[in-house]
Amino acid sequence: MIQLENIHRYFQVGEQRIHALNNINLTIKKGEYLSIMGPSGSGKSTLLNVIALLDQPSSGRYRLNNQDVTQLNDEQLAKARRENIGFVFQFFHLIPRYSAAENIEIPLILAGIAAKERKQRVTDALLAVNLQDRAAHRPDQLSGGQTQRVAIARAMIMRPQILLADEPTGNLDSQSGREVIELLENLNQQQVTLVTITHDESLGRRAQRRIRLIDGQIKD
Amino acid sequence: MIFTDTINLAYTAIKTQPVRVLLIILAMSIGIASVTVLTALGESARLYIVNEFEALGTHLVIVLPGRSETTGGHPPLFGETPRDLTLADAEALYRSHNIAAIAPITIGAAPVSTKGLERETTIIGSTSALRQVRHLSLAQGRFLPQTNKALSICVIGQTIKDELFAHQQVLGQWLRISDRRFRVIGVLASEGQSIGVDFDDMVIIPVAAAQTLFNTHSLFRILVEAKSKQGMYKAVDEIREIIKARHEGEDDVTLITQDSVVNAFDDILTALTLTVTSIASISLAVAGILVMNVMWVSVTQRTAEIGLLKALGATKRQILWLFLTEAVMLSVAGALVGLFLGKMTLFVLQTIYPDFPVFLPTWAVFAALFVALLTALIFGVLPARKAASMDPVIALNKK
Numbered sequence: 001m002i003q004l005e006n007i008h009r010y011f012q013v014g015e016q017r018i019h020a021l022n023n024i025n026l027t028i029k030k031g032e033y034l035s036i037m038g039p040s041g042s043g044k045s046t047l048l049n050v051i052a053l054l055d056q057p058s059s060g061r062y063r064l065n066n067q068d069v070t071q072l073n074d075e076q077l078a079k080a081r082r083e084n085i086g087f088v089f090q091f092f093h094l095i096p097r098y099s100a101a102e103n104i105e106i107p108l109i110l111a112g113i114a115a116k117e118r119k120q121r122v123t124d125a126l127l128a129v130n131l132q133d134r135a136a137h138r139p140d141q142l143s144g145g146q147t148q149r150v151a152i153a154r155a156m157i158m159r160p161q162i163l164l165a166d167e168p169t170g171n172l173d174s175q176s177g178r179e180v181i182e183l184l185e186n187l188n189q190q191q192v193t194l195v196t197i198t199h200d201e202s203l204g205r206r207a208q209r210r211i212r213l214i215d216g217q218i219k220d
Numbered sequence: 221m222i223f224t225d226t227i228n229l230a231y232t233a234i235k236t237q238p239v240r241v242l243l244i245i246l247a248m249s250i251g252i253a254s255v256t257v258l259t260a261l262g263e264s265a266r267l268y269i270v271n272e273f274e275a276l277g278t279h280l281v282i283v284l285p286g287r288s289e290t291t292g293g294h295p296p297l298f299g300e301t302p303r304d305l306t307l308a309d310a311e312a313l314y315r316s317h318n319i320a321a322i323a324p325i326t327i328g329a330a331p332v333s334t335k336g337l338e339r340e341t342t343i344i345g346s347t348s349a350l351r352q353v354r355h356l357s358l359a360q361g362r363f364l365p366q367t368n369k370a371l372s373i374c375v376i377g378q379t380i381k382d383e384l385f386a387h388q389q390v391l392g393q394w395l396r397i398s399d400r401r402f403r404v405i406g407v408l409a410s411e412g413q414s415i416g417v418d419f420d421d422m423v424i425i426p427v428a429a430a431q432t433l434f435n436t437h438s439l440f441r442i443l444v445e446a447k448s449k450q451g452m453y454k455a456v457d458e459i460r461e462i463i464k465a466r467h468e469g470e471d472d473v474t475l476i477t478q479d480s481v482v483n484a485f486d487d488i489l490t491a492l493t494l495t496v497t498s499i500a501s502i503s504l505a506v507a508g509i510l511v512m513n514v515m516w517v518s519v520t521q522r523t524a525e526i527g528l529l530k531a532l533g534a535t536k537r538q539i540l541w542l543f544l545t546e547a548v549m550l551s552v553a554g555a556l557v558g559l560f561l562g563k564m565t566l567f568v569l570q571t572i573y574p575d576f577p578v579f580l581p582t583w584a585v586f587a588a589l590f591v592a593l594l595t596a597l598i599f600g601v602l603p604a605r606k607a608a609s610m611d612p613v614i615a616l617n618k619k
């Protein structure tokens with residue numbers, strides 16, 4: 001499902017060239033649960049952004065569902081992102097002026113889905129993350145754990161096959177962190193491919209498959 | 221993305237920035253209001269003047285002695301002066317079949333008096349045809365009779381009547397003009413404000429009497445009414461031929477057609493309106509720059525949000541239109557407020573000057589809206605493009 005071959009990613013900062021990803025070769029199969037660990041600055045987020053099609057590798061080949069996605073134009077990239085990938089961020093990234101339900105609705109709006117169907121799907125999604133009674137609450141009226149669950153509902157609203165989470169529990173206390181992880185793992189049990197970045201060894205060990213990044217390289 | 225959703229997203233984004241919204245709407249509305257008010261005033265002035273002239277008769281030809289245009293030939297020989305227009309010249313014009321009426325005009329100023337009341341006023345010498353040519357109507361009595369005799373009769377304007385014959389039976393009274401006496405046979409209906417001559421403050425007497433009074437044989441001008449609009453141009457040629465034949469082959473008159481005057485005024489006032497409107501549009505440009513500035517701040521502040529939208533599958537084009545829609549909505553809202561302010565201003569002006577009909581042409585309303593839309597698009601496109609071309613990762617990590 002996800003095939004990365006000889007992926008490199010450089011960043012030019014002034015004179016300095018940072019080799020954030022150094023020859024990454026990684027294949028992730030449908031329904032897998034993968035955790036990425038490694039020291040700060042080792043390239044974890046960069047790798048996840050490449051997988052999420054938010055970032056383009058400097059060189060190498062990325063095949064998503066057997067399609068080369070390194071040469072897509074903006075429209076095709078946006079569509080591929082929308083249809084295949086859900087993303088959960090460390091800092092939640094909900095839009096503060098919208099309610100929980102409206103935040104979840106945004107991907108559906110961008111996809112041009114009619115209002116009636118949107119309403120139904122948002123209701124279902126809120127139910128799935130157990131927040132049906134918080135639909136009208138704005139992000140500042142939700143706890144961190146609730147906010148992240150709204151973000152997960154939003155990530156899953158387009159029913160993607162891949163769910164990527166960059167330190168999803170990084171800003172949560174251990175109790176709500178565990179709830180969020182359980183929610184993600186629950187989705188994985190429903191055949192959603194799950195890739196998480198974490199600094200927490202115990203969380204990382206819950207994944208069937210673990211990779212460790214050091215200086216942009218995979219060290220198993 | 222569905223159109224109404226774009227509008228909705230833009231609207232909810234706008235709502236969170238009330239101060240900026242007010243600023244843009246204020247600037248835009250002032251611009252639109254000044255443009256509409258000035259356009260309305262210019263258009264109204266143009267129509268007012270054109271209507272006034274057309275009320276005088278659309279197929280009027282004015283014959284003036286002397287040539288006012290340079291023909292480019294040799295300069296006239298030394299000492300040659302243009303011949304005067306005479307009553308006989310005027311009579312001769314009846315040979316043209318395209319002419320409906322001819323009113324010779326002699327003009328002068330003289331003291332008019334009755335029973336110790338005196339006033340200096342304009343005396344017009346003409347014939348019964350003047351009434352038809354200038355579309356005069358009478359309040360009392362009759363106009364000059366159809367004769368060329370130097371009868372001692374006169375028709376007076378409303379002002380003269382009020383000044384000299386206040387609250388009196390005026391018909392049949394004697395009026396002294398200079399050292400001659402004229403019997404009042406009619407009073408003109410008040411014309412109100414009219415372009416050209418003020419017929420209210422005027423005494424009309426037979427042209428022959430006027431020539432005696434002012435001791436002259438020449439005419440000030442001849443007013444000719446053609447039978448039709450098409451006939452007017454033929455009449456112009458024929459008048460020129462007739463006068464030329466009578467003036468020993470000398471083409472020494474100037475002919476002005478009513479429509480050439482109207483067209484000239486029309487052109488001048490249209491140009492004036494456009495100029496004034498263009499100057500007013502500078503305020504629109506200022507509003508446009510404000511739109512750009514506000515959108516710029518908005519894009520910068522919402523960088524993380526833009527990154528998020530991209531991560532959620534928004535295309536560049538969707539982001540671009542989202543921000544353009546915000547700019548357009550703000551501008552159009554400003555334009556609507558501006559149109560309202562403009563209408564209010566015009567209403568107030570109309571109340572203060574009820575004689576001057578002010579109206580806002582429909583095209584100006586649409587033009588104002590269109591210009592506001594265009595301003596938004598032109599000045600909104602740069603910030604919107606900045607938003608659209610943001611790198612999602614960098615945008616998302618911005619705090």
Ligand SMILES: Nc1ncnc2c1ncn2[C@@H]1O[C@H](COP(=O)(O)OP(=O)(O)OP(=O)(O)O)[C@@H](O)[C@H]1O
Binds near residue numbers: 042614
């Ligand atoms: N946009 C960028 N411009 C320049 N350098 C960058 C950029 N993004 C990442 N880097 C660099 O690339 C390297 C990898 O960064 P990355 O964010 O992937 O690390 P990380 O493993 O996610 O670290 P952390 O655990 O702290 O989140 C770092 O040295 C970082 O400074």
Ligand SMILES: [Mg+2]
Binds near residue numbers: 044045046166
């Ligand atoms: Mg990171």
